[in-house]
Amino acid sequence: MEKQGRSYSLEQKLYAITQFKRSGQSLTAFAKVLGIHRLVLEKWVGIEQTEGIKALEPSHGWKQYSQATKNAAIHDRLVNKLSLLDIVKKYQISSDSVLRGWLNQYTNGKEIKATSTGQSHMKQGRTTSYQERIEIVQYALAHEQDYQTTATHFKVSYQQVYTWVRKYQKNGSNALQDRRGKRLNREPEELSETERLKLRVKELEERNDFLETREELSKKLWEIQRRHQ
Template identity: 50%
Template sequence: MAGLTESKTWKRYSPQLKRKAVEYYLKEAMGAQKTCEKFNISSSSVLRKWIKLYTNGKRFKPTSKRWNNQMNKGRKTTWKERIEIVQFTIANNLDYHKAETVYHVSYQQVYRWVRKYKANGPEALRDRRGHTLKSKPKESLTEEENYKLRIKELEERNQYLEAENGLIKKLKEIERRNRPV
């Protein structure tokens, strides 16, 4: 019955215990369940994760409940910084976690920047928020941009007139309903 109750505490395992358990499992061939019982490991799935790390030659890290608090929230960066971060990440075989810790930016930011950089080059990393065709000087617009801007203006005008027309119709209907018969 004790094995069926849900654990109320977070179990911490040292890297030494993890190594001993994995080596015991691999040498003794007693099975995952027996190994878990011997080393007081919460479940065989935990042991299987350790075995995978061990056989792939990766280091064991101490078990910590604080992983979520350590996630990097990211920070504001300049265009040149973003290029530097992307080039660092590419040079390190797309190790996003390493870039995250070295440059104190979020994993998601680095991942997105690398994708944009690979697809469209360094110009794709520019922050274009707030920069619309309207904010550009008319003289610097290309012919295509001029057409796009004119279409946008006409669509906005059309939307305004449709709203105005709908309001007038509604007002006339209200006046018609309120007329004494």
């Protein structure tokens, strides 16, 4: 079963695409063999065909979208009933989660504006707690390090998300503590034992999900490779 937040390397994506093309099977059938959702495989194939291999690499930059592009994408979804994947391909949107964000804004009556460049609308960021920073990092990792979507979701700056994720990946959750001045080492102590355990469980679940995903897909891809040798 497909799990939210699975992360795949460029090598895995390319091998999956290559074997799918050789298999002669339908997207649905081959995706089932790999143990991934059909839409995931369809997206990889579509990106490789229309934008090339380079576009399959994870992109952490801030992509600009005009107000007209956003409105056209929303119109195609709500009026023309195009699929999320078709719209993402048509307008070269970085991910379907970005498109969902626009749709949510529109259906909630919020004004759709052009995307600013380089960072989120929260340019200066905001103050966050230790627990919030861990949750934000976990969300970013679960969404393949989509910093833009994460920043918008939590109303923090793009730079904050990027920095926290890099710190977390390098040194773990302890690196997310606020170590300025008198606050050194105080935040973890302000959390209750239950809160600390919950955060630890979240960390382990996130890590286990990533490792299981990578191992499962790698095994399936190697099995397919052996069958075609």
